Every structure is written in C-alpha cells, then in structure tokens.
Amino acid sequence: MATLQLLNSFTLAALLFLVASGFTLIFGLMRIVNLAHGAMYLMGGYVAYAAATASGSFLAGVAAAVVAVALLGLVTQALLRFVKGNELRQVLLTLGLALILNDAALVIWGGDTFSVPTPPPLRGAVQVFGVLYPRYRLFVLAVGIAVLVLLWLLMNRTRLGALIRAGVDDAETVEAMGINIRLVFVATFMLGMALAAVAGALGGAFLSLYPTADSEILVYSLAVVIIGGRGSLGGAAVGSLAVALLSTFGQVWFPELAYFVIFGPMALLLAFRPHGLFGRAT
Amino acid sequence: MSRSKTSWIAAAVLALAVVPVVLPGYLTSLATLMLIYALLAMSVDILAGYAGRTPLCHGAIFGTATYVVMYYVTSAGGNPWLAMPLGVLAALGVATVFAALAVRTSGVYFLLLTLALGMIVWGVCQRWTSVTGGENGLRGTARPAALADPQVFYYFVLAVGLACSYVMWRFVRSPFGLSLKGIRESESRMRSLGYDTTRHLFVGFLFSGLMAGISGVLYASFNSFVSPSTVALAQSVKGLLMVIVGGVGTLFGGVVGAAVIIVLENVVSSFTERWSMVLGALFVLTMIFAPEGVVGKFRSFLARRRKP
Numbered sequence: 082m083a084t085l086q087l088l089n090s091f092t093l094a095a096l097l098f099l100v101a102s103g104f105t106l107i108f109g110l111m112r113i114v115n116l117a118h119g120a121m122y123l124m125g126g127y128v129a130y131a132a133a134t135a136s137g138s139f140l141a142g143v144a145a146a147v148v149a150v151a152l153l154g155l156v157t158q159a160l161l162r163f164v165k166g167n168e169l170r171q172v173l174l175t176l177g178l179a180l181i182l183n184d185a186a187l188v189i190w191g192g193d194t195f196s197v198p199t200p201p202p203l204r205g206a207v208q209v210f211g212v213l214y215p216r217y218r219l220f221v222l223a224v225g226i227a228v229l230v231l232l233w234l235l236m237n238r239t240r241l242g243a244l245i246r247a248g249v250d251d252a253e254t255v256e257a258m259g260i261n262i263r264l265v266f267v268a269t270f271m272l273g274m275a276l277a278a279v280a281g282a283l284g285g286a287f288l289s290l291y292p293t294a295d296s297e298i299l300v301y302s303l304a305v306v307i308i309g310g311r312g313s314l315g316g317a318a319v320g321s322l323a324v325a326l327l328s329t330f331g332q333v334w335f336p337e338l339a340y341f342v343i344f345g346p347m348a349l350l351l352a353f354r355p356h357g358l359f360g361r362a363t
Numbered sequence: 364m365s366r367s368k369t370s371w372i373a374a375a376v377l378a379l380a381v382v383p384v385v386l387p388g389y390l391t392s393l394a395t396l397m398l399i400y401a402l403l404a405m406s407v408d409i410l411a412g413y414a415g416r417t418p419l420c421h422g423a424i425f426g427t428a429t430y431v432v433m434y435y436v437t438s439a440g441g442n443p444w445l446a447m448p449l450g451v452l453a454a455l456g457v458a459t460v461f462a463a464l465a466v467r468t469s470g471v472y473f474l475l476l477t478l479a480l481g482m483i484v485w486g487v488c489q490r491w492t493s494v495t496g497g498e499n500g501l502r503g504t505a506r507p508a509a510l511a512d513p514q515v516f517y518y519f520v521l522a523v524g525l526a527c528s529y530v531m532w533r534f535v536r537s538p539f540g541l542s543l544k545g546i547r548e549s550e551s552r553m554r555s556l557g558y559d560t561t562r563h564l565f566v567g568f569l570f571s572g573l574m575a576g577i578s579g580v581l582y583a584s585f586n587s588f589v590s591p592s593t594v595a596l597a598q599s600v601k602g603l604l605m606v607i608v609g610g611v612g613t614l615f616g617g618v619v620g621a622a623v624i625i626v627l628e629n630v631v632s633s634f635t636e637r638w639s640m641v642l643g644a645l646f647v648l649t650m651i652f653a654p655e656g657v658v659g660k661f662r663s664f665l666a667r668r669r670k671p
Contacts, residue, residue, distance in 0.1 A: 112471075114471055116478070163650075164650055164651060167654070168470060169470070169471065169474065170650045170654050172471055172474055172475075173417075173603075173646060174646070174647050174650040174651070176419075176600060176643075176646060177600075177642075177643040177644065177645070177646030177647035178643065178647060180597065180600065180639055180640065180642055180643030180646065181640050181643035181647070183643075184639040184643065188637070188640075293489070296485070296595075297486070299482070300482040300483065300486065303475055303479040303482075304479060306475075307476065337492065337493065340483055340486030340487050340490060341483060341486075343483075347479070351464050351467070351468075355467050356472075
C-alpha cells in the first residue's frame with residue numbers, strides 16, 4: 082500500500098517537474114509569471130489527444146502538442162511585448178490569456194473527460210518492489226528524471242545555460258556585456274512552453290483531461306515554485322516531490338481535503354523563508 | 364470635500380434610491396447585483412489601490428461567505444438572519460489566514476500567493492462534496508422572509524452598501540489609510556519611520572476581507588445558489604477588472620467598474636455563452652491599452668478632444 086503510494090507520488094512528481102521547471106525558469110529569467118502555463122498544459126494535452134487518436138501514434142501526438150503550444154507561446158510573447166517592464170501588467174495579461182484559452186478549449190473539446198491513448202508497448206503493468214505497477218507511469222517517471230538530467234546539463238554545461246543563469250541573476254549586466262539577452266529570453270520561453278506541452282501529452286494519458294485540469298496544474302506549479310523558489314531547477318525538483326507526496330498521501334488520508342494538505346507546509350515555509358527553499362531575495 | 368463633490372454624491376445616491384421605482388423588475392435585480400459587486404470591487408481596491416498589493420483571492424473570501432450562508436440555511440436549516448454574521452465571520456477567518464501568510468510578500472509574489480490560496484479554497488469547495496455539494500453546489504432560499512420582495516431587498520442591499528462605502532471611505536482617509544498609502548509608495552521608508560508595516564498590511568487585509576465577506580453574504584441572499592464557480596479564480600479576476608476599469612485607488616471607481624462589467628456581462632451573455640472568453644479578452648486589452656483605468660483613460664481622451 083505504502084509502496085504503491087510512494088510510486089504514485091514519484092510519478093506525479095515527475096509530471097509536476099515537467100510543468101513547473103518551465104514555469105520557474107521563465108519566472109526566474111524573464112520575471113514573467115506565466116499564469117497561462119496551466120492552460121498551455123491543457124492545450125498540449127488536448128492537441129496530443131486529438132493528434133494521437135487521429136494518427137494512431139503517441140509520438141505524433143506529442144509532436145503536435147509541442148508545435149501547437151509553441152505557436153501559442155509565440156502569440157503570448159508578442160502580446161507581452163506591449164506591457165514590457167511592468168511585472169504586474171504582465172501577470173494580469175497572462176491571466177486574461179488563461180481565461181481565453183480555457184474557454185476556447187471548452188468550445189473545441191467540450192466538457193467531457195479525455196485520455197490520451199498510450200502506445201501499446203507502455204500498456205500493462207510490471208512487478209516493481211513487490212507491487213504490480215502500470216508501465217506507463219514508470220515511463221513518465223523515467224521521462225521526468227531524463228528531463229531533470231538534461232536540464233541540469235543544459236544549465237550547467239552549455240553556453241545557453243550559463244547565459245540563462247547569468248540572466249536570472251542580472252539580465253541588464255548580461256546585456257551590457259554584448260549578449261543578445263532577448264534571444265535567450267525567447268529560447269527559454271519556448272523551452273518552457275515545450276515542456277508544458279510534453280507534460281500535457283504525458284499527463285493527459287494518466288491524469289486525463291477535463292476543463293478544470295489547467296487550474297489544478299497551475300495551483301500545483303505555483304505551490305512548487307513557492308516552495309522551491311524562483312528560477313531554481315533544484316527547487317523545482319524538490320518542490321515537485323514535496324507537493325506530489327503531500328497530494329498523494331493527502332488523498333489517501335483525507336480524500337475530500339487533499340487540496341488543503343499542500344497548503345500547510347507552504348504556509349510554514351513562507352513564514353520562515355518567503356522566497357522559497359532555493360530562492361534568493363532580489 | 365468640495366461642494367460640487369458632495370452634490371455629485373447626493374445625486375448618485377438619489378439616482379440609486381429611485382431605481383426600483385422607475386425601472387422594471389428585471390433591471391432592479393440587475394442593479395442589486397451591481398451594488399453587491401460594487402462592494403466587492405471596493406474591497407479589492409482597498410488592497411490593490413491603497414496598500415499597493417494586488418490580490419487575487421477576494422473571489423474566495425467572497426465565496427466562502429456565500430457558501431457558509433447557503434450551507435447554514437439550506438443544509439443545516441438555520442435562521443437566515445443569523446447566517447449573515449456567520450458568513451461574514453467565516454470570510455474574516457479565511458482573510459485572517461490569507462493575510463497572515465501574504466502580508467510579508469509584495470508585488471508579483473503577493474499576487475501569486477493570494478492566487479494559490481484562493482485556488483485552494485476553490486479546490487476544497489470542488490472536492491468536499493459532502494458539505495459543499497461539489498460541482499452541483501448548494502441551492503435554496505437563503506434570504507430572510509422579510510426581504511423576499513425584490514424591491515425591499517434592493518433597498519436593504521443599498522443601505523448595507525452605502526454604510527459599508529462610508530466606512531471604507533473613512534477608512535482610506537483615516538491616518539491608518541494614509542499610512543497604507545505610505546506603504547504602497549515605499550515600504551522601506553515607512554518601516555524606517557517606525558511604522559510596523561506588516562501589522563498595517565495585516566489589518567488592511569482583514570478590513571478588505573471583511574467587506575468582501577459582507578458582499579458575499581448579500582450575494583447568497585440574492586442568488587439562492589452557490590457552486591465552485593462562485594469562489595473560482597474568474598470571480599477574483601472579475602472583481603479586479605472592475606477596479607481597473609473604474610480606476611485603481613479611487614475607491615468609488617469600483618462602483619462604476621461594477622456597473623460596466625455587470626451590464627456588459629448581461630449583454631454579452633444574451634448573445635453568446637462565451638462570457639469567460641470575453642472577460643479574458645477584456646483583461647488582455649485593458650492591460651495593453653488602459654492599465655490605469657478605463658474611466659480615467661476615457662476622461663483624458665475627452666479632455667484632449669475638447670482642448671484644441
């Protein structure tokens with residue numbers, strides 16, 4: 082029983098990490114809180130569902146989701162150019178976008194619940210640690226870990242990563258050194274969008290897709306970022322794990338108040354570290 | 364206050380007082396709804412405009428009061444008059460928790476935190492089906508029998524609204540309200556002047572939550588129905604948009620904003636079911652073209668037209 086819940090937590094954490102890492106990078110680097118991130122996840126999921134059922138290929142679904150959400154990301158960036166430099170206006174603008182996208186999804190796909198069809202090799206269950214566990218969820222866990230490693234390598238071993246890290250600390254100085262920080266911004270934003278789309282496609286297969294899924298994912302991502310701190314990959318990983326553990330075990334112990342359970346530690350943390358575990362004051 | 368301002372306010376109050384006499388029943392109920400939302404918008408403005416902390420949790424505070432009234436009257440069979448203070452108390456309780464967590468943050472962090480807190484309330488209302496009825500919500504008459512007549516109810520809401528507006532107006536002009544403004548301008552300077560800024564913000568937040576709770580209680584009496592969409596983010600967004608439309612930091616601008624948004628919502632809803640999309644689009648457009656308030660923008664536009 083406990084093993085099963087632990088595995089569930091880890092797989093949920095992997096999914097949350099996919100969503101939240103993009104969210105936290107965009108927040109950290111560009112100072113943009115993209116409240117449409119949850120809507121991007123949902124859009125990615127719906128597009129993946131539509132493409133995967135039409136083509137019969139899971140990969141095609143994921144690819145379609147990435148392309149569609151990247152396009153939405155471009156539109157978002159174009160709109161954000163109008164309110165450059167004003168954090169509050171940027172956040173509220175993305176909030177408006179989130180409402181539009183959510184309603185658009187309701188128009189296109191209606192209020193029913195969908196699941197992205199999983200590819201045949203990932204169906205069924207395997208024996209791990211003495212419990213029978215769905216293969217697909219283990220696959221999501223593997224993807225989450227792979228993305229964590231890749232992102233770590235990107236951030237710590239490449240030029241782009243160094244620029245992103247420098248930008249998180251002080252974007253103006255980076256620009257003054259002759260680097261086109263705007264390109265770095267666009268790259269980071271697109272990376273975040275792609276991660277949200279992939280998460281939507283992967284999550285759409287085991288959490289299923291429904292009209293309020295975007296809000297739920299957004300709250301989870303916010304909790305992850307509030308716990309982990311802005312712009313920190315390690316923080317996103319730790320935060321995802323914390324939120325996933327709380328949410329999974331919360332659902333077992335207090336089925337109706339599971340949502341409430343992520344609230345406690347968040348409150349405690351805020352009382353002592355308002356900028357999150359790995360965040361820095363600005 | 365200048366004499367012309369006084370006469371303007373007197374005229375506005377008089378106009379509001381004759382609404383049920385001149386307008387047909389449907390429009391009177393629309394005006395009632397407008398007054399309830401005006402109260403919510405003003406409560407948001409106290410934080411957004413005066414303390415410089417933009418909140419996205421007032422829908423949740425408002426909705427908590429609505430839920431408590433509905434639950435107490437329809438599920439627990441309580442007295443509808445007694446339900447009102449209970450609803451306000453519940454809202455105040457929620458506001459206390461929110462305030463305790465949020466007052467140490469500012470700017471975008473404040474917005475995010477209040478957003479997350481508000482959504483937790485929404486999540487609880489959605490899942491705690493044994494109490495909240497889940498997606499189906501709670502239905503039933505929560506209005507005291509003495510207020511059953513829509514005209515009487517309108518006057519009741521108007522009286523409560525006017526009393527609350529007066530209290531809020533006094534609040535923002537009081538020395539305490541001025542120190543909130545000081546915190547908005549420069550928190551570090553206020554702190555070095557010896558003000559306990561955290562406590563000031565905490566009390567400001569509570570007061571704002573109290574007003575939001577009162578409007579939520581009125582909403583329960585008005586609507587006789589509550590569902591998770593009452594506490595959803597869209598509700599907070601609507602309240603904030605009313606403030607922005609009416610002008611941030613003007614208090615009574617919220618009344619104008621509420622009137623504009625409520626009328627618009629009704630007009631749009633009679634043509635299409637896509638109100639949520641329209642609300643989102645309005646938000647995006649307002650942020651791009653008139654972040655300092657649609658009314659102010661319009662006024663400066665008129666002034667520019669008149670000048671040459």
